[in-house]
Amino acid sequence: MATPSDSPPGSAHAVYATLRHRFSNGEYAPGQRLTEAALAADLGVSRTPVREAIGRLLTDGLVVPAARGVAVAALTPAEAEHLFTLRADLEALAAELAASRQALGMLAPAEITALDLAVDRVEEAVNAHDPRASAQANLALHRAIGAAAGNPFLEDALHRVWDRIAVTTVANLDDPHWAGAITEQHRAIVAGIRAGDPEVARKAAKTHIEAAGRAYRPAP
Incomplete structure (x- = not known):
């Protein structure tokens, strides 16, 4: 599994790996809203790599589209x-x-x-x-x-x-x-x-x- 250290800090892959690590550690609650702006500020990166990382999280099924961003997916x-x-x-x-x-x-x-x-x-x-x-x-x-x-x-x-x-x-x-x-x-x-x-x-x-x-x- 990729880790944040596998790629240059601030890259889309590093952002994605960091967010995947947070998901695996249960740091996000089901239904929690995640926005590009808030994640970019939290991670100290621009919104572009965050946008790309969110796209991958959508593909993974870890988040779903929501108003002004995405929300952490909850299992049915x-x-x-x-x-x-x-x-x-x-x-x-x-x-x-x-x-x-x-x-x-x-x-x-x-x-x-x-x-x-x-x-x-x-x-x-x-x-x-x-x-x-x-x-x-x-x-x-x-x-x-x-x-x-x-x-x-x-x-x-x-x-x-x-x-x-x-x-x-x-x-x-x-x-x-x-x-x-x-x-x-x-x-x-x-x-x-x-x-x-x-x-x-x-x-x-x-x-x-x-x-x-x-x-x-x-x-x-």
Whole structure:
């Protein structure tokens, strides 16, 4: 996934990467208005690269046209169902591939340790009742699993799905019943990867995302 540092500051690509990063971190709320002028002032760039970046965000489906600019897209119940169905299969495949690589000795011990630490960070944020921190830590864990799969095309597809869901993840992790369930599910995924058992890892990941889909609450 592109990052702001990949391109010269102020370029359309850098602006786009910065905004995509904000979406993935859940920094924007569903329905929030975004204008060229406000974004340009916030980022310290001219309106031209912002206009180009917004065009790409429209194509990505992350924003929709609105009066005097665009608004952060909110998922309909049908869209959420489609996305979580896709996400369950993609994340199951990522966990399976990561476990397969572990079985072949292709994952460094430090990568497994990093997954354990990522799970701990989600649990700490959840226990601190900090939905935004929980959402960011949760995404960091899932990104780490996606990276461990070793398939850049799969990882790119996952980023696109995560970004569409991220704007509502904060609200969903504010649900104590769901937030309290995710740590055990996360540990089951990582345990399967650590054991080098593709089937266990795949099943745990799919079960987790299917549960997330059932718990999902659309934006008000």
